[in-house]
Amino acid sequence: MQGNASTATTQPMIPLPHRILKVRRETGDVFSIETQPEGDESDFHFVPGQFNMVYVFGVGEVPLSISGDPARTHTLTHTIRSVGWVTQALKKMKKGDRIGVRGPFGTPWPFQEAAGNDVVIVAGGVGLAPLRPVIYKLLAEREQYGNISILYGARNPDDLLYGKELEKWRGRFDLHVDATVDSAKRGWMGNVGVVTQLIPKAISDPDNTLAMICGPEIMMRFTVNELQKQGIENSNIYLTMERNMKCAIGFCGHCQFGPEFICKDGPVFSYERVRNIFGKREI
Amino acid sequence: MKSLQPILEEHPFFKELEPKYFELLVGCASNVRFEAGEILFHEGDQADRFFLVRQGKVALEMAPPNKEPMIIDTVEEGLVFGWSWMVPPYQWHFDAHALTLVRAIAIDGKCLRKKCEEDHELGYELFKRFFSVVTERLQHTRVQLLDVYGAQV
Ligand SMILES: Cc1cc2nc3c(=O)[nH]c(=O)nc-3n(C[C@H](O)[C@H](O)[C@H](O)COP(=O)(O)OP(=O)(O)OC[C@H]3O[C@@H](n4cnc5c(N)ncnc54)[C@H](O)[C@@H]3O)c2cc1C
Ligand code: FES
Numbered sequence: 001m002q003g004n005a006s007t008a009t010t011q012p013m014i015p016l017p018h019r020i021l022k023v024r025r026e027t028g029d030v031f032s033i034e035t036q037p038e039g040d041e042s043d044f045h046f047v048p049g050q051f052n053m054v055y056v057f058g059v060g061e062v063p064l065s066i067s068g069d070p071a072r073t074h075t076l077t078h079t080i081r082s083v084g085w086v087t088q089a090l091k092k093m094k095k096g097d098r099i100g101v102r103g104p105f106g107t108p109w110p111f112q113e114a115a116g117n118d119v120v121i122v123a124g125g126v127g128l129a130p131l132r133p134v135i136y137k138l139l140a141e142r143e144q145y146g147n148i149s150i151l152y153g154a155r156n157p158d159d160l161l162y163g164k165e166l167e168k169w170r171g172r173f174d175l176h177v178d179a180t181v182d183s184a185k186r187g188w189m190g191n192v193g194v195v196t197q198l199i200p201k202a203i204s205d206p207d208n209t210l211a212m213i214c215g216p217e218i219m220m221r222f223t224v225n226e227l228q229k230q231g232i233e234n235s236n237i238y239l240t241m242e243r244n245m246k247c248a249i250g251f252c253g254h255c256q257f258g259p260e261f262i263c264k265d266g267p268v269f270s271y272e273r274v275r276n277i278f279g280k281r282e283i
Numbered sequence: 284m285k286s287l288q289p290i291l292e293e294h295p296f297f298k299e300l301e302p303k304y305f306e307l308l309v310g311c312a313s314n315v316r317f318e319a320g321e322i323l324f325h326e327g328d329q330a331d332r333f334f335l336v337r338q339g340k341v342a343l344e345m346a347p348p349n350k351e352p353m354i355i356d357t358v359e360e361g362l363v364f365g366w367s368w369m370v371p372p373y374q375w376h377f378d379a380h381a382l383t384l385v386r387a388i389a390i391d392g393k394c395l396r397k398k399c400e401e402d403h404e405l406g407y408e409l410f411k412r413f414f415s416v417v418t419e420r421l422q423h424t425r426v427q428l429l430d431v432y433g434a435q436v
Binding site: 127153154183192216219222 | 382
């Protein structure tokens with residue numbers, strides 16, 4: 001029998017070694033790495049929304065959302081934007097290199113609440129990565145949901161993540177997929193504008209629609225405003241928050257966000273729960 | 284020929300407009316069609332009309348100095364664009380070209396300005412509607428300027 005490489009409940013502070021199987025360039029500064037746990041513990045179970053603490057030996061550890069398919073438990077995928085020490089070190093890694101992984105940690109996206117309702121997914125930039133497992137799961141259980149819309153905004157056409165998959169999803173009859181960019185050169189046939197402009201067309205029954213948002217906080221703020229304008233209740237809006245982390249298990253307080261610890265109370269929150277602290281610069 | 288009134292009445296921009304105004308609007312309206320790739324107007328041209336898009340997608344472009352033109356906005360079915368007809372010197376501030384086949388209603392700005400001068404209630408009603416479009420676009424432009432997707436998550 002295969003063991004379970006998810007260490008969140010058994011040894012949450014000990015990184016398990018993973019071997020890199022593949023590094024794929026997604027856009028200029030974004031790449032995905034696919035890894036496999038070493039040894040017997042070759043299965044990794046997670047629910048969409050969860051993240052891992054990924055350790056580059058000798059450099060440091062960072063929280064990264066899982067961006068792969070939850071049904072494929074023998075490999076683990078993270079999609080990463082290189083911004084600093086650890087993420088740049090990850091970008092330099094190759095097939096066969098080793099990293100450490102602790103996790104998975106955190107709360108999942110609300111699938112039970114979404115069942116029977118329309119679902120609108122709004123992603124900005126690299127925020128599509130933590131939502132991709134949601135899309136895989138919704139599609140695997142397609143009959144449990146009403147209309148599903150994926151709305152995606154990026155800076156420009158070159159920054160759109162997962163281009164081939166977006167095309168494939170767009171080709172499905174049971175999915176509404178719309179993308180927009182802030183600006184584009186001539187030749188781009190898609191939308192130009194902000195992602196919030198895509199929202200009105202995607203919502204037909206606001207009382208029975210659940211929204212899941214991921215992107216930079218400022219983008220999520222504008223998105224929440226537009227969803228509210230379209231009549232969606234705060235309790236049906238979910239978003240995922242990011243703060244610096246250290247322990248990832250609610251001990252160190254690094255990720256504190258008002259009264260919440262993002263690592264254990266989140267990262268996925270209902271807007272209703274965080275609305276008094278969301279977007280407050282001092283928090 | 285069929286009257287354009289039902290089409291105007293159905294367009295979201297004129298939602299809940301008092302029925303008496305449609306007759307006035309029809310007098311300034313014409314049906315237009317642009318093939319994919321066709322230029323609707325260039326920056327600096329006389330802005331003598333505005334458009335209610337019924338079908339298709341229009342790209343609004345600006346050319347930064349010494350650079351290729353960039354698409355800064357796209358406008359689709361159900362939307363309206365062009366407010367330069369309201370403000371002197373009545374010139375377009377961007378280029379517009381059809382990305383797909385576009386069917387639209389063009390409303391003659393000079394004709395409508397005259398009607399608004401004669402009937403200030405109509406003028407006020409239209410200005411309110413355009414003002415909300417302009418504010419929305421301004422808000423979107425500000426968000427685009429903030430580079431929201433590049434920001435730290
Ligand atoms: C729950 C959670 C899930 C996350 N999931 C992902 C994910 O799936 N993919 C991903 O790429 N990132 C994700 N992040 C963000 C990621 O953890 C940070 O980008 C990372 O910690 C940066 O570490 P670093 O050592 O590379 O940069 P540092 O050396 O710590 O920082 C260098 C510079 O980058 C800036 N910086 C730090 N973080 C970010 C950021 N997030 N965006 C832009 N600039 C930043 C800093 O302000 C600093 O100027 C997640 C964060 C959390 C809390
Ligand atoms: S990271 Fe330590 S409490 Fe959340």
